Amino acid sequence: MAPLLNWYDFDPFHDLYHWLDKHVESWVVYLVAAVIGSAGILTFVGLGALVNVWLERRLIGRIQVRRGPNRVGPFGLVQPVADAIKLIQKEVLQPDAADSRLFNLPPIIVFIPAMLTFAVFAWAPDLVLANLDAGVLYLLAISSITALAIFIAGWSSNNKYALLGAMRVIAMMISYEVPMVMCFLAPVLLAGTMSVAGLVQWQQHHFLLAAFVPMSVLIYGLSATAELNRTPADIAEAESEIVAGYHTEYSGMKFGLFYAVELINSLAVSGIMASLFFGGWWLFGVEKVIPAWIIFILKIYFFYFGLIWLRGTLPRFRIDQLMGLAWKMLLPLALINVAVIATEVLIWQEADLGGWVLAPYAVVNIALTAALVVVFFRIVTARFYRLPTRVILVRDIQVPALPAPASSALRPPTPLPQ
Numbered sequence: 001m002a003p004l005l006n007w008y009d010f011d012p013f014h015d016l017y018h019w020l021d022k023h024v025e026s027w028v029v030y031l032v033a034a035v036i037g038s039a040g041i042l043t044f045v046g047l048g049a050l051v052n053v054w055l056e057r058r059l060i061g062r063i064q065v066r067r068g069p070n071r072v073g074p075f076g077l078v079q080p081v082a083d084a085i086k087l088i089q090k091e092v093l094q095p096d097a098a099d100s101r102l103f104n105l106p107p108i109i110v111f112i113p114a115m116l117t118f119a120v121f122a123w124a125p126d127l128v129l130a131n132l133d134a135g136v137l138y139l140l141a142i143s144s145i146t147a148l149a150i151f152i153a154g155w156s157s158n159n160k161y162a163l164l165g166a167m168r169v170i171a172m173m174i175s176y177e178v179p180m181v182m183c184f185l186a187p188v189l190l191a192g193t194m195s196v197a198g199l200v201q202w203q204q205h206h207f208l209l210a211a212f213v214p215m216s217v218l219i220y221g222l223s224a225t226a227e228l229n230r231t232p233a234d235i236a237e238a239e240s241e242i243v244a245g246y247h248t249e250y251s252g253m254k255f256g257l258f259y260a261v262e263l264i265n266s267l268a269v270s271g272i273m274a275s276l277f278f279g280g281w282w283l284f285g286v287e288k289v290i291p292a293w294i295i296f297i298l299k300i301y302f303f304y305f306g307l308i309w310l311r312g313t314l315p316r317f318r319i320d321q322l323m324g325l326a327w328k329m330l331l332p333l334a335l336i337n338v339a340v341i342a343t344e345v346l347i348w349q350e351a352d353l354g355g356w357v358l359a360p361y362a363v364v365n366i367a368l369t370a371a372l373v374v375v376f377f378r379i380v381t382a383r384f385y386r387l388p389t390r391v392i393l394v395r396d397i398q399v400p401a402l403p404a405p406a407s408s409a410l411r412p413p414t415p416l417p418q
Contacts, residue, residue: 095157106150110150112260118140154169169246177227190344199275222325232311279299329379335407340368
């Protein structure tokens with residue numbers, strides 16, 4: 001156990017921080033720590049993007065009874081590197097009628113929210129790059145930048161298909177951001193903090209927030225899947241309808257950046273799910289044996305596997321189905337969820353009840369979530385049913401007799417005159 005504990009406490013920069021604290025100003029120590037932390041996040045995200053390309057293609061191949069990448073390197077591990085080299089070597093084209101100044105910005109801007117999201121994650125008890133008091137609000141604000149980058153990409157291309165794809169994305173993102181904001185209110189009200197690290201600490205002292213706010217978990221899972229523009233919600237890139245959506249005119253590495261951002265956003269969404277609802281780095285005391293940051297990364301990839309599973313099994317939804325799901329089902333459920341959680345928190349605080357009340361709250365919320373989902377799902381999907389409402393059985397079918405053929409029809413044909 002001793003070597004394991006020594007490995008767990010391994011910190012190569014601990015002595016550097018102490019030496020800098022004694023010889024330089026405090027702001028220099030803060031700057032150095034920020035640079036090292038940012039480099040670590042960039043390394044994780046960059047390597048994760050390469051690994052996720054191989055992992056996603058292999059898993060989807062297994063789901064669809066295929067092999068996936070298996071030629072370049074052992075088990076196809078070098079395939080993402082080969083794809084990256086191929087994209088770098090491809091010619092980058094730009095339409096003559098496109099706005100050159102705005103056309104080159106979206107592949108860069110779209111990376112900003114994807115990278116900044118990881119800054120507020122609590123990777124370990126004392127391993128947070130930016131421990132903001134309003135971390136949840138920060139995540140919501142950062143995620144809205146993506147819509148701006150997509151609209152610039154579609155409009156600057158001067159292409160009708162690209163503009164149509166961009167507008168479809170913006171309509172869908174706005175529709176799903178509303179219930180997403182509402183679902184974040186529930187854990188914030190229950191824990192009494194908007195800090196991501198604070199939410200993880202609250203779960204450490206009580207229990208996983210997913211047990212107390214199951215409706216928020218469901219709403220965020222559906223909303224985040226739609227926000228990622230991945231199958232089954234990739235209406236922005238529907239090849240059979242609008243070629244490739246907002247990035248129709250992008251080629252080469254610019255297209256590769258859009259594809260890489262999709263994989264990075266999937267990790268970010270998985271990290272938010274793990275932090276806000278499933279304990280982050282905390283795992284019922286297992287973090288005392290296994291490093292907390294390893295537990296957090298495993299949780300991220302657990303939820304990322306769920307996203308891959310959805311992509312490999314479900315077909316693409318229609319745009320009317322997606323919009324109806326957001327406005328007719330998720331938004332009412334989010335409003336009911338906030339009202340219920342706010343009432344429970346008010347009773348908990350005003351009656352000065354202890355932590356024992358959380359167990360009944362969990363039972364009530366889980367049962368209420370199941371009932372509401374069944375009711376709203378039947379209401380929303382009623383017009384999509386194509387099955388008969390009642391089976392009609394008959395004993396005998398009266399078939400009318402066919403009329404007898406005319407007598408002239410039985411005569412042999414008249415020979416042609418010679």
